[in-house]
Amino acid sequence: MQKIGFRIAQRPDHRTSSEVLEAYRKLGVAQVTDCMGRLYGSVGLTPLNGPGLRVAGIALTVKTRPGDNLLIHQAIDMAQPGDIIVVDGGGCVANALVGELMMMQSMKRGVTGFVIDGAVRDAEAFDAAGFACFARGVSHRGPFKDGPGEINVPVSVGGLVVQPGDVVLGDCDGVVAIPASHAEDLLQLAQAKAQAEARGMERIKAGTYEKPWQAAALARLEKDYK
Incomplete structure (x- = not known):
């Protein structure tokens, strides 16, 4: 039995279908989080890619000691096509956890992106390759490779809890994770x-857009503050 602090686990057998992932790629993260009570999503993780970025994949999670990427290398070796590697690096930006070489290895395995609560380097390479990467910061200082760490355990990235096997979505607004059991309904x-938003945009163009909720909210405030 592996001890807490050094565990390499397997993900749940159920894997969200590629058809569902492709459908999510056509949606914005903001639209999805609006349907999750506006309670879920990362804070403080910035995309390294330019406009137009949209990614959806299956979470392969890593929890590592700040500044150390030994278990991230192991996760890359375990990755399956369509995975997104989600790394809880404790928010430390002193040393980069991934860079261009690890990105290239990940692309070779069919990984579609990184979500790193820590630093990365070779930032321009991610944008040039079109490989999705969200990170807390950028640092040219390289990582250590001593461990320990854990793979396929619950992690926290930018305040967002991600479970192994979750559906992970990212765009220029940020990152959200959806439990696999809720992915199709959501x-x-x-x-x-x-x-509904598309219909609203058409009404704005036509000059017929109305916001009844606004009048109701102002009326409530007027009543409460008399």
Whole structure:
């Protein structure tokens, strides 16, 4: 039995389908989080990529000692096509946890992105390759490779708790994780939200857009503050 602090576990057998992931790629993170009570999502993680970034994949989680990437290397070797490697590096930005070489290895294995609560380096390479990467910061200082660390355990990145096997979405607004058991139901809600927004945009263009909730909220305040 592996001790807490050095564990390499397997993910749940159930894996969200590629069709569901592809449908999520057509949605914005903001539309999805609106359907999650506006309670979930990362804070403080910035995309290294330019405009137009949208990624969806399956969480392969890593918890590592700040500044050390030994277990991230192991996670890359374990990765499957469509994975996103999600790393809890404790928010430390003193040493980069991943760089261009690790990105290239990950792309070779079909990994679609990194979410790093820590620092990265070779920042321009991620944008040039079109490989999605969200990070707390950038540092040219390299990592240590001593361990310990854990793979496929619950992690926290930018205040967002991610479980192994979660559906992870990212775009220029940030990152959110969806439990696999809720992925299909939430997809339908988010698609309906996107369609409602599209109808709202058409009404704005036509000059017929109305906001009844605004009048109701102001009326309530007027009553409360008399």
